[in-house]
Amino acid sequence: MAAVETKFFDYDRKEVEYLSQSDPVLGAAMARFGRVEREIIPDLFAALVNAIIGQLVSVGSAKTVWNRMQESLGDITPENLSAVSADDIQRCGMIMKKAVTISELSKDILQGKIRLGDLRVLPDQEVIRYLTTIKGVGLWTAEMLLINCMERPDVVSWGDIAIRRGMEKLYGFPKLTKDQFEVCKSRYSPYGSVASIYLWKISTLNE
Structure with missing residues (x-):
């Protein structure tokens, strides 16, 4: 049996610099963590x-x-x-x-x-x-x-509990509303997927 082939989500400085400029709070967190890898299945x-x-x-x-x-x-x-x-x-x-x-x-x-x-x-x-x-x-x-899988660049999922938790921790929202989510998502576009990778990381802090 061969294990399912995986790779890391492909992104570079372009996405990180864009997100840091459009959302300095996220940018500060990204600088703190350095590169975060996301394993994907092609x-x-x-x-x-x-x-x-x-x-x-x-x-x-x-x-x-x-x-x-x-x-x-x-x-x-x-x-x-x-x-x-x-x-x-x-x-x-x-x-x-x-x-x-x-x-x-x-x-x-x-x-x-x-x-x-x-x-x-x-x-x-x-x-x-x-x-x-x-x-x-x-x-x-x-x-x-x-x-x-498809490494689409601009995916931020409201239905993902960890994404919502990451936003709450990052911005100090007591309970994230859909409107707050949409504002954040629009700031991340067109590189929402990289923002998601960092939000997943942030969601695991203090666990």
Whole structure:
């Protein structure tokens, strides 16, 4: 069994300097941390399975299930996962609803009903629209694929609890409102994904 190939999200000084100028508070935090790496999964199918596993669970729990899946079921490919039952997938430590989603996704890809490769050329909103037609895939999951696989540059997810927590810690908001989130997100654009990488880091402070 070969582990799923990963790499780090690609960004450089251009994004950091832009964000530091447009949002000095974030800029100060970025200077304090130095470069923060975000591991991503370039393969669309494996990354989507990983995002489904990560729905509504902690990062640690998701990682445990992800590693167990690879150890128990082998390579994370549509061929491999369609050859096992949803029960086999569920036994890796996730709820049955997710296991069924992954099982059906695998079969639909093999049958040509879902064509993930087509997503590469679509703009972000079209990718989200396509993915959210898949049963068991919502907005957050689609946004995670955009950033954690496709390396799209401007993704900041309201649905991500850690992103919201990072903003609250960074700016001292007692409880982040949607309006406050949108103001911050607009300041980060067009490099919201790099801001997200730092907000994830900030969210883990004092834990």
